[in-house]
Amino acid sequence: MSTHHPTTPQFKANARAALANPNIQRAMQTAGGGFAAGRAKARAEMPEFDALRDRARDLKDHTLAHLGDYLETYEANVIADGGKVHWAETAEDARRIVLEICQNAGAHSVSKGKTMISEECGINEHLEAHDIRPVETDLGEYIVQLRKEVPSHIIAPAVHVTLDEVEKLFREEHVHMDPARRMGLDTMLAEARGVLREKYFAAEVGITGANMLIAETGQSVIVTNEGNGDLTQSLARVHVVMASLEKIVPTLDDAGTILRLLARSAVGQQASVYTTFSAGPRREEDPDGPEEYHVVLLDNGRSTMLGGEFQDMLRCIRCGACMNHCPVYRAVGGHAYGWVYPGPMGAVLTPSLIGVEQGGQLPNASTFCGRCEAVCPMRIPLPRMMRAYRAIEFDKGLTPGAVRRGLAGWRAVAQRPWLYRRITGALNCALALLGHWRGNFGWLPLAGGWTDHRDMPAPEKGGTFQSQWARRSR
């Protein structure tokens, strides 16, 4: 699956394939509940959790209202620290800028911390096409890279892979190691660490993402549980931070507010194992650090979301709580969504960034159960925005014909009380006569989707409630 060619329009087929894939189903079943339980526990242990969510929402709304000012302050502070900010309007701009930095550094290999912005821009493919080897150093990303896949979750990239599959992969890839070695979760982690350790030293450039950019200090912030991001950014000669422009927060205190929510919402940790603040290249008195510090600041369509009905999406801090709690995501896994961002946040961000024509399936594939909004640390109204995309599709004539005709028909019936009474009476009567119908309602639009998998409960006999009530009241 390529980052540049979304398979999102084929979401239904992707979902069917995922539902029929026993490995994905097994992996999603084991991983699914743990994150949600962790978040629930972390929230219960922190009485001010919901008040903190309000504060985080407000601080991000304020930031987005003054985004230009904060970005300029940030850039000035990065420059003051000796770093450089590169403004990338599109993914193509970002690819070009990153390649130039790598080529100027004479890079043959690039170590990479976890960054979804790199996925969004297709950095790995672009570097490979120019004979520069990207090496993912986050364990999950490393597994996904070896499998020639893309992440299926924004913080747990290999959540769709079973342990058995990882063991098989490592035995195939790490051929210099003793084939008789024992493989458990701990030894696999140690093995990946051992293999990756030398890659950090070989890489001329280290690319990381950023969980936040702080305007008042010019710092970028990353959180990891493996420490791979720190090695990536401090051992290479050149450090490149890839971030989208809404990652900005005004102050160090504001970063603290977000950090208190981030790991708790993601997996239930009070804090990630490593939280690292970076500002500029190595100074003379520093014992280590990169010689060059670059920030590639990506827009790629986000600025068009400002001031519109999808602006709230730009509050997202990429914790993954929405997908961890989403029954649709848990059923089909992340690859079915067909582009970079899966789950409920992906269902809003994908059509925002690649267009509703390509991404329109995703906001439709929701029951509006509302669990995503209920757990979102930034209180993003995800169902409201998915519904807004459905309205845009409807207005553009993208809604499938059968659905449009069904809605128009229902409206025509329901706005005429006499017709509604007759149609509902006829439906009650017809369905009651059919009784326990286990066959296919092929002649009723869309009803096959129901009866393929479940029985259609027969209505009670005696007519509709309103007709019975009218008789009773006479």
Added chain:
Amino acid sequence: MSKHEKPDVALMVTCLVDIVRPTVGFATVKLLEDAGCRVSVPAQSCCGQPNWNSGDRAGAAELARRMIAALEGHDYVIVPSGSCAATVIKDYPAMFTDDPQWLTRAEDLAGRTHEIVSFLADVLGVEGVSARLDAHATYHDSCSGLRSLGIKEQPRALLASVDGLELSEMAEPEVCCGFGGTFCVKYPDISNKMVGNKTDDILETNAELLLAGDLGCLMNMGGKLSRRGKPVRARHVVEVLAGMADGPAIGEEG
């Protein structure tokens, strides 16, 4: 409404109760009358939720205007569905943000509208019912009622007052059953996976009776249990609270 008069309550029936299970409507009326309300049923059709959730904003607003007009002039409007109640309470005002006249009427209706179980418990202060049912039941929290209207403890508290009823919690009662209105026919494979998981959780409790506050969810879960050949019966929670759970369960032959 003067202090000594009975509250004047209009029942918003909902399409599914109207067509599929009138008993839920009559059980709702009984609970309201037992609690001292005067109940009427204005002629009505659909609240417009299918159109609203499918992006047909104009169609939804047209049906909403009709419903608002039909339900004007009552102290309360009571709905035996968290989902349809949430459409009136949360979505109607959002439909008319550019139409001040209808916005006022939509907000007025939203302020008078309640889901039946939460109305009994939270507004009328009903602490128990006089009903008996010897059964082992489990209760599913329907999404809109739970997350849009905060219905969680009220049905459990009232069910606890039903003589002979034992209630067991399923593993994840707050996780969606996969109905989702048109979702279940637009994405049948995903919906099937979700209702498969949900019915696994229901069966795990060994309950013989499945209760919930929304007929759509109940038809989905009940239809799946029946397809799987399981003897678990499905009923709307008000049937049990009103002591009207002696007839055929959802989908059973009468």
